[in-house]
Structures are given as C-alpha cells and as structure tokens.
Amino acid sequence: xxxxxxxxxxxxxxxxxxxxxxxxxxxxxxxxxRWYKQDTGRGPxxxxxxxxxxxxxxxxxxxxxxDADTKQSSLHITASxxxxxxxxxxxxxxxxxxxxxxxxxxxxxxxxx
Amino acid sequence: DAEITQSPRHKxxxxxxxxxxxxxxxxxxxxxxxxxxxxxxxxxxxxxxYGVHDTNKGEVSDGYSVSRSNTEDLPLTxxxxxxxxxxxxxxxxxxxxxxxDTQYFGPGTRLTVL
Numbered sequence: 750x751x752x753x754x755x756x757x758x759x760x761x762x763x764x765x766x767x768x769x770x771x772x773x774x775x776x777x778x779x780x781x782x783r784w785y786k787q788d789t790g791r792g793p794x795x796x797x798x799x800x801x802x803x804x805x806x807x808x809x810x811x812x813x814x815x816d817a818d819t820k821q822s823s824l825h826i827t828a829s830x831x832x833x834x835x836x837x838x839x840x841x842x843x844x845x846x847x848x849x850x851x852x853x854x855x856x857x858x859x860x861x862x
Numbered sequence: 863d864a865e866i867t868q869s870p871r872h873k874x875x876x877x878x879x880x881x882x883x884x885x886x887x888x889x890x891x892x893x894x895x896x897x898x899x900x901x902x903x904x905x906x907x908x909x910x911x912y913g914v915h916d917t918n919k920g921e922v923s924d925g926y927s928v929s930r931s932n933t934e935d936l937p938l939t940x941x942x943x944x945x946x947x948x949x950x951x952x953x954x955x956x957x958x959x960x961x962x963d964t965q966y967f968g969p970g971t972r973l974t975v976l
Contacts, residue, residue, distance in 0.1 A: 795966075
C-alpha cells in the first residue's frame with residue numbers, strides 16, 4: 750500500500766533553534782518527493798521538489814534531503830523564526846500517467862520566543 | 863498577479879442540499895484539482911482535470927462532481943450534502959515543467975453540513 754508517514758506529529762522549539770522533520774514512504778513507483786508548508790487557515794505552499802536523482806535541495810533556511818534507497822526524506826529548518834510555525838507536509842508523487850500524489854498527515858511545528 | 867481563488871471561504875448548509883464550491887485560477891494552467899483535508903488524514907484527492915471538458919475521479923469522489931467548461935474554473939458540486947462531507951476543501955492548479963509539476967493551492971473553503 751502506498752503510504753507516507755511523517756514524524757514527529759508535532760514539535761515545539763525555541764526561536765533561533767534548528768530542527769529536522771522526518772518522512773518515510775512506501776510509494777512505488779516513485780517519481781518525486783515534495784515538501785509543503787501550510788500556515789493555519791491557508792492552502793499548502795511548495796517548499797521543495799526532488800526527483801530520485803537529487804539527494805538535497807535548499808530553499809532559504811529550508812533544506813530537504815532524500816535517500817531513495819531507504820525511502821526516507823528529511824526537512825531541516827535552520828535558525829527557526831516565529832513565522833516558521835506551521836504544518837509541514839511531505840508528499841510523494843507516483844510515476845505513472847496522470848497525477849497521483851500521496852500526502853503525509855503533516856508535522857505541526859510551533860516556534861516560541 | 864496571477865492567482866487561484868476559492869469561494870465562498872466559509873459555508874454552512876443542511877443535509878441533502880446541493881452545494882457548489884467555486885475555484886478560479888488566472889495562471890492559465892491546464893491541470894486543476896480538488897482535495898479535502900480532515901483531521902487525522904492527509905489531503906485526499908476528490909476530482910481532477912487536465913483540460914477543458916476533461917474530468918477524472920480521485921480517491922474520494924463519491925458524492926462529488928466537477929465540470930470543466932473553460933481553463934480558469936473547476937467548480938465542485940456536492941449533489942446531496944452529507945455530514946461526512948464537513949471538511950476543508952482545497953483547489954489547486956499546476957503546469958508540468960520538465961519531469962515535475964508544482965501544484966499551487968487556493969486558500970480553502972470550510973464547509974459545515976448540519
């Protein structure tokens with residue numbers, strides 16, 4: 750069964766600290782992996798997209814890594830800010846005709862001052 | 863600026879009523895999608911369209927329908943609303959560039975069925 754599991758479910762950190770969110774998937778055949786940020790009351794916004802040949806991609810203070818062999822990805826946030834408080838969703842795309850995205854349930858990050 | 867909008871943002875309706883949620887994008891994207899988001903679940907695909915007059919069922923399409931008469935709009939209709947359809951609904955659009963496509967999401971519609 751195609752699944753995307755994220756951990757932890759929620760996380761609280763102090764402003765300025767770093768954190769790492771995890772994503773494990775059992776999706777096959779794999780096409781690409783995406784990380785989205787979703788602020789409360791808003792739609793998800795894309796942070797990164799990685800194909801199986803890419804093992805790291807950065808977007809400002811966000812760095813995503815991908816290990817296609819172990820089917821694991823992580824999202825590292827550096828020097829967190831209050832505005833980083835949001836849900837972070839890992840999404841895996843199936844390699845097939847048409848769009849087939851498998852969404853994780855997300856990790857809720859709270860950054861406190 | 864190009865954008866994707868949804869209306870209404872909030873809707874309360876009664877069981878059995880027909881409800882239509884609007885989605886409008888100005889990017890001229892061919893691909894449009896409807897998802898629902900519920901606590902304890904990731905976003906789940908309801909219907910999607912790859913162009914005018916094209917519609918396809920997603921993972922949770924029962925009780926929903928869509929039509930695509932132009933590039934900009936993909937309205938979602940709940941034919942006979944049920945309490946199980948209380949949810950937050952997101953519309954998205956995308957265009958494929960190379961091997962990947964980025965989906966751009968609307969702000970969501972919170973629907974309550976009483």
